[in-house]
Amino acid sequence: xxxxxxxxxxxxxxxxxxxxxxxxxxxxxxxxxxxxxxxxxxxxxxxxxxxxxxxxxxxxxxxxxxxxxxxxxxxxxxxxxxxxxxxxxxxxxxxxxxxxxxxxxxxxxxxxxxxxxxxxxxxxxxxxxxxxxxxxxxxxxxxxxxxxxxxxxxxxxxxxxxxxxxxxxxxxxxxxxxxxxxxxxxxxxxxxxxxxxxxxxxxxxxxxxxxxxxxxxxxxxxxxxxxxxxxxxxxxxxxxxx
Numbered sequence: 466x467x468x469x470x471x472x473x474x475x476x477x478x479x480x481x482x483x484x485x486x487x488x489x490x491x492x493x494x495x496x497x498x499x500x501x502x503x504x505x506x507x508x509x510x511x512x513x514x515x516x517x518x519x520x521x522x523x524x525x526x527x528x529x530x531x532x533x534x535x536x537x538x539x540x541x542x543x544x545x546x547x548x549x550x551x552x553x554x555x556x557x558x559x560x561x562x563x564x565x566x567x568x569x570x571x572x573x574x575x576x577x578x579x580x581x582x583x584x585x586x587x588x589x590x591x592x593x594x595x596x597x598x599x600x601x602x603x604x605x606x607x608x609x610x611x612x613x614x615x616x617x618x619x620x621x622x623x624x625x626x627x628x629x630x631x632x633x634x635x636x637x638x639x640x641x642x643x644x645x646x647x648x649x650x651x652x653x654x655x656x657x658x659x660x661x662x663x664x665x666x667x668x669x670x671x672x673x674x675x676x677x678x679x680x681x682x683x684x685x686x687x688x689x690x691x692x693x694x695x696x697x698x699x700x701x702x703x704x705x706x707x
Contacts, residue, residue, distance in 0.1 A: 487527055488707065497525040497535070498707040505700045506539055509615060509637050510657030510678035511685070512694040513550070515542045531558045544690055547579035556588075565593040596620045612640040627666070633659040644680060645687040655680050670704040 487495035499521070505512055506519035513519070525535030537552040556570030568590045576582040584605035591598050601615035617635035624630055635657045642651035661674035675697070678685075682692035689695070 493529045495527045497523070497527055497533075499523045499704055500707075501702055501704040503700060503702040505698060506541065507676050507698075507700060509635060510659070510676055510680075510695060511689065512698075513539075513541045513543070515544065515691065516694065516698075517542060532556075533558065541576070543579070543582070545579050545582075547576040547582065549577055551575040551577070565591070567591050595622050614638045614640075627664065629663045631659075631661045631663065633657075633661075635659075643688050644684040646681055647683040651687075652684075655684070668705070670706065672700075672702045672704070674700045674702075676700055 487497040489495050501521040501523075503519045503521065505516055506514045506521075519539050519541075521537065521539045523535060523537045525533050527533040532555075534555045535553075537550075537554070539550050540548060541550045542548060552572050552574055554570050554572045556568060558566065558568040560566045568588075570588045572586045572588065574582070574584055574586065584603055586601055586603040586605075588599065588601050590600075597619040599615075599617045599619070601613070604612050615635060615637045617633055619631060619633040621629055621631040636654065637657070638654045640653055642653050644653070644655060645651045655678055657676070657678040659674055659676045661672050664671045676699075677697035678695045680695040682696070685695035686692040
């Protein structure tokens, strides 16, 4: 997945902002609960649901020190036996100054009925003045690669009428040449980008995003088994923070 990336893009800035409007349990602990419906579930520009809608549920316990622990779940479809993803995560978010903050989170991804897809991943972000630099790292991505780095740069800024715009540009490196083009050439890296328009209305957070990658249909199919999961698309979503 990684769903949390969704929030990392400025409210959704793919880094790591904690759920807004968390329920206060006491002076130190709060409960965050977010439910999100999306027309497609994309990670790094690639669909995790064969282009179909998804429903996310994210619950977290947050401490005043910046520590948090949580679980995320979503429906997925890879054309295999699994139809659900569970993410278990623990991390810390700290304000370094009034305008600069950082996060470090460890995720464990679990796919019932297809445990070969399970893996762990570190995600770190540094945010300042509306911009976010993020990095993901894992040595356990299966079944196509044992190592992966993802770097991205995002920027979010407010617009009038309780709207905002967020931008993201990402670089993924699988280390192995797993993306094979129609002429037989292969590469280990690709780029993705995203532009999202956000609006708060009726107590809900609405978003419309344009998402694309530089993967050809042949390169997409060589890894994902389908050639239409990495192409340009519009993804609509609506989220409720409790």
